[in-house]
Amino acid sequence: MSLLDVENLRVSFDTRQGVVEAVRGISFSLGQERLGIVGESGSGKSMTGRAILRLIRPPGRVGADRIALEGEELQSLSERQMRKVRGRRISMVMQDPKFSLNPVMTVGEQIMEAYLLHARDSRRAARRKALEMLEAVDIRDPERVMKAYPHEVSGGMGQRIMIAMMLIPDPRILIADEPTSALDVSVQRTVLSIMDGLVRERGMGLIFISHDLNLVSEFCDRVLIMYAGRIVETCDAARLHEARHPYTRGLLNSLPRLDQPRGRLEVLARDPAWAEGR
Amino acid sequence: MLEVDGLNVWFGEGATHVDAVQGARFFVDEGESFGLVGESGSGKSTILRAITGLAPGWSGRVEVDGRTVYRDRRDRRFHKTVQMVFQDPYASLHPRHSVDRVLSETLWLHGMDRIDSRVPQLLEDVGLGPKFRFRYPHQLSGGQRQRVAIARALAGEPRLLLLDEPTSALDVSVQAEILNLLADLRDERGLTYVMVSHDLSVVGHLCQRLAVMQSGRIVEMMEVDQLRRGQADHPYTRALIAASTSGGRTSRAAE
Numbered sequence: 283m284s285l286l287d288v289e290n291l292r293v294s295f296d297t298r299q300g301v302v303e304a305v306r307g308i309s310f311s312l313g314q315e316r317l318g319i320v321g322e323s324g325s326g327k328s329m330t331g332r333a334i335l336r337l338i339r340p341p342g343r344v345g346a347d348r349i350a351l352e353g354e355e356l357q358s359l360s361e362r363q364m365r366k367v368r369g370r371r372i373s374m375v376m377q378d379p380k381f382s383l384n385p386v387m388t389v390g391e392q393i394m395e396a397y398l399l400h401a402r403d404s405r406r407a408a409r410r411k412a413l414e415m416l417e418a419v420d421i422r423d424p425e426r427v428m429k430a431y432p433h434e435v436s437g438g439m440g441q442r443i444m445i446a447m448m449l450i451p452d453p454r455i456l457i458a459d460e461p462t463s464a465l466d467v468s469v470q471r472t473v474l475s476i477m478d479g480l481v482r483e484r485g486m487g488l489i490f491i492s493h494d495l496n497l498v499s500e501f502c503d504r505v506l507i508m509y510a511g512r513i514v515e516t517c518d519a520a521r522l523h524e525a526r527h528p529y530t531r532g533l534l535n536s537l538p539r540l541d542q543p544r545g546r547l548e549v550l551a552r553d554p555a556w557a558e559g560r
Numbered sequence: 561m562l563e564v565d566g567l568n569v570w571f572g573e574g575a576t577h578v579d580a581v582q583g584a585r586f587f588v589d590e591g592e593s594f595g596l597v598g599e600s601g602s603g604k605s606t607i608l609r610a611i612t613g614l615a616p617g618w619s620g621r622v623e624v625d626g627r628t629v630y631r632d633r634r635d636r637r638f639h640k641t642v643q644m645v646f647q648d649p650y651a652s653l654h655p656r657h658s659v660d661r662v663l664s665e666t667l668w669l670h671g672m673d674r675i676d677s678r679v680p681q682l683l684e685d686v687g688l689g690p691k692f693r694f695r696y697p698h699q700l701s702g703g704q705r706q707r708v709a710i711a712r713a714l715a716g717e718p719r720l721l722l723l724d725e726p727t728s729a730l731d732v733s734v735q736a737e738i739l740n741l742l743a744d745l746r747d748e749r750g751l752t753y754v755m756v757s758h759d760l761s762v763v764g765h766l767c768q769r770l771a772v773m774q775s776g777r778i779v780e781m782m783e784v785d786q787l788r789r790g791q792a793d794h795p796y797t798r799a800l801i802a803a804s805t806s807g808g809r810t811s812r813a814a815e
Contacts, residue, residue: 322731466599467803536736538765547736
């Protein structure tokens with residue numbers, strides 16, 4: 283059985299200019315694998331991640347024929363039941379640790395809180411778990427980091443703390459929405475390989491949302507390419523370079539490459555037919 | 561065109577004193593494009609900010625077009641020669657000024673005549689049609705805003721453009737458009753570029769030479785050809801090259 287099944291997911295926003303459809307009927311399923319969702323800004327990739335966790339607020343509207351987590355329909359759950367899903371069964375790492383960590387709470391308190399919210403356990407055990415988790419994300423001096431406030435750690439470390447916090451309740455699925463876009467190139471890969479290692483070790487499903495084709499092809503098994511709220515192509519990450527859809531090809535060709543100097547970069551000529559999912 | 565020697569830049573005083581750049585030295589010939597590469601906090605943008613006067617605490621020698629730049633005063637001629645394009649087009653345009661006002665005001669400050677006919681010309685130069693003239697920043701996409709920011713920089717007909725991560729806030733397909741635009745403008749006008757970026761492939765695409773910076777110091781100077789062949793001496797440069805080409809699982813497999 284797959285971990286997550288999404289059928290005909292739609293997200294729309296009522297605005298003064300009319301209805302804006304951010305996601306227009308996408309379907310996919312996730313097993314114990316690493317699934318990448320790639321697209322440009324406005325393609326609906328982040329909205330997809332948020333819609334699964336029911337994190338879209340009015341005026342946004344979400345509809346789907348089915349959003350099933352291990353066979354259980356999420357849309358029929360109450361808000362109270364949904365809170366048990368978030369974190370405990372599906373958790374999410376967002377782009378910038380500066381905005382997702384609580385600035386007035388120590389790192390240790392926050393990680394312990396994440397654990398105690400979902401587990402009946404003593405503070406002492408929570409503390410031990412938190413330290414273990416910080417070690418698991420390669421933080422060298424976990425005792426010191428436990429006592430630190432978020433502004434006292436670097437961006438890369440902040441994102442590792444986020445990953446620790448999100449994985450401590452042992453969820454089945456991790457949604458990572460541009461987890462390294464706010465980080466330097468040199469630390470991006472370290473953070474991703476840590477995340478990758480943990481996800482594999484625990485047999486979790488990963489949804490990795492990013493605009494970076496290379497990064498996704500490196501850290502995923504399968505890739506969905508989104509354009510204007512639809513999935514235009516699905517392919518094996520290892521075979522991304524063989525992608526057929528002109529949009530995917532255009533994205534790949536518009537990247538400057540060190541190994542293949544070119545006078546001019548290819549510019550994407552957008553075809554209105556792509557938006558219709560053709 | 562630009563010569564920098566023994567440049568130190570610092571922020572704060574006493575206990576909060578931080579040395580952001582130490583002993584930077586490089587030159588850029590007229591018509592050349594030079595890249596400054598390094599991770600955040602390495603001081604690469606700070607160098608540009610010191611040259612333009614946005615980081616007031618600096619010492620050393622900076623010469624633009626053979627004329628010494630002083631710390632506390634820059635004359636009109638300096639601003640006519642040197643202009644800067646910033647990273648985030650969402651933050652660098654006044655949200656309540658129309659494109660027309662942004663460009664007209666800049667032209668007026670440079671003492672230009674025929675402002676009314678120059679504005680559409682500038683827009684055309686950066687590939688925007690006349691219909692964009694009376695729009696506000698929120699009515700433009702990221703790429704269009706960056707084009708307006710480039711038009712603003714070109715208004716005084718400068719010869720040296722300082723580009724601070726001009727495409728890192730943009731989607732890859734839009735990045736390609738802006739990089740092509742910058743290359744075209746350089747060819748048409750013989751502009752000199754100094755470009756700051758964390759992306760080696762972007763610098764490799766647009767520049768001929770580059771300096772690699774780490775914690776405030778230039779650790780290596782190299783030609784882009786050397787970079788392409790992976791001939792780096794400094795371990796930090798090698799790590800950067802590895803980080804930006806290992807993304808080439810796709811690219812390597814494609815060959």
